[in-house]
Amino acid sequence: DAGVTQSPTHLIKTRGQQVTLRCSPISGHKSVSWYQQVLGQGPQFIFQYYEKEERGRGNFPDRFSARQFPNYSSELNVNALLLGDSALYLCASSLERQYEQYFGPGTRLTVT
Amino acid sequence: KQEVTQIPAALSVPEGENLVLNCSFTDSAIYNLQWFRQDPGKGLTSLLLIQSSQREQTSGRLNASLDKSSGRSTLYIAASQPGDSATYLCAVTSPRGGSNYKLTFGKGTLLTVNP
Helix, strand or coil: CCCCEEECCEEEECCCCCEEEEEECCCCCCEEEEEEECCCCCCEEEEEEECCEEEEECCCCCCEEEEECCCCCEEEEECCCCHHHCEEEEEEEECCCCCCCEECCCEEEEEC | CCCEEEECCEEEEECCCCEEEEEEECCCCCCEEEEEEECCCCCEEEEEEEECCCCEEEECCEEEEEECCCCEEEEEECCCCHHHCEEEEEEEEECCCCCCCEEEECCCEEEEEEC
8 A cells, every 4th residue: 555645755945935735645544744844853743634624733833724635635835935944844644633643755845 | 731852862883782762751641652763854654653551562673662650661672783773753642632633753863873
């Protein structure tokens, strides 16, 4: 079975621009979570979606938004990019929200 | 607020050595604890999951223990190999009974196994 997939792999954007990152969960998994990992740190929780509804939000500004589609795939949007948004963005899926989470390869975002 | 600490931040050992990585968390109301491996610039690979009611889990050369009351977990790696070189991350799912089952991560331990 395919694991969690994310696209694109790498992305370079300019300050002030907007970006959309995509995630496809493992087949049958209903929950998708997004994490931001800056260099040298552990991942930080951004959002959790379950059955197409937002079930949790981390300490991130309103420039960050997400949604989950009927097929359980998800998009993370970041508006008005700042240099500090440069990071590895990780998507994780799980069968239910509290179960073992499986991570994708991540999207490396560089803001210049 | 849940906080996770991993000690040491970095560890360098010769091949074949047994080693222990440590993880501590401040709030014992966790649902489970996961250990992950991360290679440079890559995503996370789940190694072991311990439910809050369990004391340990084993997979091959890896053994993870959990002492929820003291807020501690250890990852034991037997007979280390150069291929084990990576960053190891500990994360807890909390809060138990809450509506938001997020993972809270430590900063990781960078392991280097020298041939």
